[in-house]
Amino acid sequence: MLTKASAERILKETLALGRGDGMEVILDGDRTWFLQFSGNQMRQNLFQKDYILTIRIVVGKREGVVTTNRFSGEDLKRAVEAAYQTALQQKEDPEMPDLPELTPIPEQNPYDNPTIESSPHERAEMVKGITSRCLKSSLLACGALSSGDKIAAVMNSKGAFCYHNATHADMTLTVLTPGGGSGWSEAHSWKLSDLSADQLAETAIEKARRSENPVAPDLGQYTVVLEERAVANLLSFLSSLGCGALSVQEEKSFMTGKLGEKLTGEKITILDDWRMPETLGMPFD
Numbered sequence: 001m002l003t004k005a006s007a008e009r010i011l012k013e014t015l016a017l018g019r020g021d022g023m024e025v026i027l028d029g030d031r032t033w034f035l036q037f038s039g040n041q042m043r044q045n046l047f048q049k050d051y052i053l054t055i056r057i058v059v060g061k062r063e064g065v066v067t068t069n070r071f072s073g074e075d076l077k078r079a080v081e082a083a084y085q086t087a088l089q090q091k092e093d094p095e096m097p098d099l100p101e102l103t104p105i106p107e108q109n110p111y112d113n114p115t116i117e118s119s120p121h122e123r124a125e126m127v128k129g130i131t132s133r134c135l136k137s138s139l140l141a142c143g144a145l146s147s148g149d150k151i152a153a154v155m156n157s158k159g160a161f162c163y164h165n166a167t168h169a170d171m172t173l174t175v176l177t178p179g180g181g182s183g184w185s186e187a188h189s190w191k192l193s194d195l196s197a198d199q200l201a202e203t204a205i206e207k208a209r210r211s212e213n214p215v216a217p218d219l220g221q222y223t224v225v226l227e228e229r230a231v232a233n234l235l236s237f238l239s240s241l242g243c244g245a246l247s248v249q250e251e252k253s254f255m256t257g258k259l260g261e262k263l264t265g266e267k268i269t270i271l272d273d274w275r276m277p278e279t280l281g282m283p284f285d
Helices: 004-015 073-088 113-117 120-136 197-210 228-242 245-249
Strands: 022-038 041-059 062-068 140-156 161-176 182-189
Touching (some): 004 022, 004 041, 004 140, 004 161, 022 120, 041 120, 113 140, 113 161, 120 140, 120 197, 182 197
Antiparallel strands (some): 022 140, 161 182
């Protein structure tokens, strides 16, 4: 993992090559151990490490952005120069905000060393508990288990610097029955030990068996109760497509022209709060 000191060094070296009226540099990425299984057998056991440096240079009301995964020497110089030349070719944006000043940001780094130190054998044992159970019941299990850590660091020419690191653990599972039923479950946490393979298997198997031999309902209106994961997926699409500043400015958002108005029913409240442990968020973006 790129420590706070290592990330700060890379960002400072990049800013030292600065061009234009201002610079912002973002370093983010992750390390992930990934295990995929299907047909009750483990198919892939992979490791991936990927860090990306994003260089943003401001010239007046114009900006240029370049990304690179080479953080030193001539490669870094070429990336900075490319961002500067890109900025010169852009049209001015009168609404472009200034770079932010240095602002104290509380640190919240949910980092779990046992998650990173877990071995391929330990992760395989978690999956084996599911596949063995399904095999004994003539069911098919497929899915994936991943764990690792991620970092995000931002620095600009006005002295602002933020760093965040966190571990993550994720598991998805689909179970198929001989009768055509299918069931799905998933779990996410910053600690691998929070994931219960038995509970995931129980949920997916129950859904799969209940979905066998479906009957087509009569046409009509029905009240549908969604589980938490389904609601989360709907909100994910809602936030990515409609809650960003760009979609509002481009008049693509459901909130365009309605800021300050009430848009939902009395029983719906939507918050974006990185401090809530269920969100696995970070204190800046």
